[in-house]
Amino acid sequence: MHRITPGTEFHMKVRTTRFGEVEIDPTRLLVFPHGLLGFARFRTFALLQPDDRGVFYWLQSIEDPELAFVVTDPTAWATGYTVPIRAGELTELGLERAEDATIFAIVNRRDGAITANLQGPIVVNAASRTGIQLVLSDRTGSTRHELVRLPGTAVAQSA
Amino acid sequence: MLVLSRHCEEAIMIGDDVEIVIVDIRGDKVRLGVNAPARVAVHRKEIYESIREENAQAASLRGVLGSLPGAPSMAHQRAAAISSIAAARISA
Numbered sequence: 001m002h003r004i005t006p007g008t009e010f011h012m013k014v015r016t017t018r019f020g021e022v023e024i025d026p027t028r029l030l031v032f033p034h035g036l037l038g039f040a041r042f043r044t045f046a047l048l049q050p051d052d053r054g055v056f057y058w059l060q061s062i063e064d065p066e067l068a069f070v071v072t073d074p075t076a077w078a079t080g081y082t083v084p085i086r087a088g089e090l091t092e093l094g095l096e097r098a099e100d101a102t103i104f105a106i107v108n109r110r111d112g113a114i115t116a117n118l119q120g121p122i123v124v125n126a127a128s129r130t131g132i133q134l135v136l137s138d139r140t141g142s143t144r145h146e147l148v149r150l151p152g153t154a155v156a157q158s159a
Numbered sequence: 160m161l162v163l164s165r166h167c168e169e170a171i172m173i174g175d176d177v178e179i180v181i182v183d184i185r186g187d188k189v190r191l192g193v194n195a196p197a198r199v200a201v202h203r204k205e206i207y208e209s210i211r212e213e214n215a216q217a218a219s220l221r222g223v224l225g226s227l228p229g230a231p232s233m234a235h236q237r238a239a240a241i242s243s244i245a246a247a248r249i250s251a
Contacts, residue, residue, distance in 0.1 A: 018221065019249050028246035038211040039218070046246035055230050057241065058249070069217050073241060076233045088197020102240060108217040117217070120210035126244050135202045135210055143213045148229045 014046060015065045022048065022060070029062065030124060032131045033092075036106075037120060042067055045131075056107060059122075070107035074116055077147050083121050083134065093125040093132060102126045108144065115144040 012026040024046045035042050041063075048058040048068075055076050061067035074081050085098040095101055102124045105116035118141025124131040163171060170180040177199060180192035193201050233241075 022247050022249060024246040026246075028244060030244065030246075036214055037207070038214045047241070047244050048247050048249045049242060049245035050249055052238075052242075053232060055233050057245065067218060069214070070220055073233055073237055076231045076237065086197065091197065102244065106214060106217045107220065108213055109220060110216075117210060117213045119206060120213065124244065126240065129244070133210070133214075135200065135207050137203060137206060143209050 014060070014062055016060055016068065017066045018058070018068055019048065019060075022046075024048075028129065030059075030129050030131050032133070034132060036069070036122070036133045037135070039067065047071075057104075059104070059106075071104040071122065072107050072116055072147070074103060074105035074118055074121065074141075074145075077116065078118065078141075078145060081118060081141065083123060084136065084138075085123060085134070089123070089132060089134065093123060093130050094128045095125050100125070100127075105145075107147070109150075110144050112150050113146045114148045114150065115142075116147050117141075117143045118145045119143045 010026065011023040014022050014024050016022055028046065030045045030047060032043050032045065034040060039061075042061045044062040045059045046062060048060050050056065050058070056070050056072050059069045059071050083098070083101070083103055085093075085095075085101060090096070090098060090101075093101065104122040104124065105118055106120070106122065108115045108117065119136050120133055120143065121136070121141075122131055122133050165171065165181050167181050167184050170178050172178055176196050178194040180194070181189060182192045183190040195201055
């Protein structure tokens, strides 16, 4: 009997609207027990990495080929950005320390700019591959933190 | 909707383990205290709604964002940590 370990050649094909059929490593799926806000039905995602140097990733739903979010590492953009993770949330993620969490922000296009939602960050336990989207109650971050102002209208619209 | 009148420092119970206390009333502002187990998420509704709306809009995003001008490069350690979570590489 095979045990599937990360990095092995075992792959699973996932249908996606944006990228066609993608071969993913099934040991690296991320599970969001509550889904994301407004998308509670979709629990299982794969993080897709476009290239080595990029700071953007896609969080692709396994259950819905159409559902995918661009995410980024918010700390690369907003120095000093930290996420206050409550004790109950740490427990739920199976994390002992907040510093061990991997943080993502969902990216959006708003009013001619690429923005990141720092008010509702995604917190992942990389070891257990569990994630939750937090709702930060204090107004430390914005839901539309501007990352890049887009020049003119020639936005990266087409894939 | 159930509507209850409460005085300052009075409380209501929701189920066995959620308590909402009227802490202070000043003019049109009421300060509420919530005692709830850690598993119960408590949010200001407008923040919750704004994040939900942002998610809905973000889900319709298309296109390649990898080569945006002005994008920072990531610290090597963080990039490696995120790569270890990535389930696949895509050429997009």
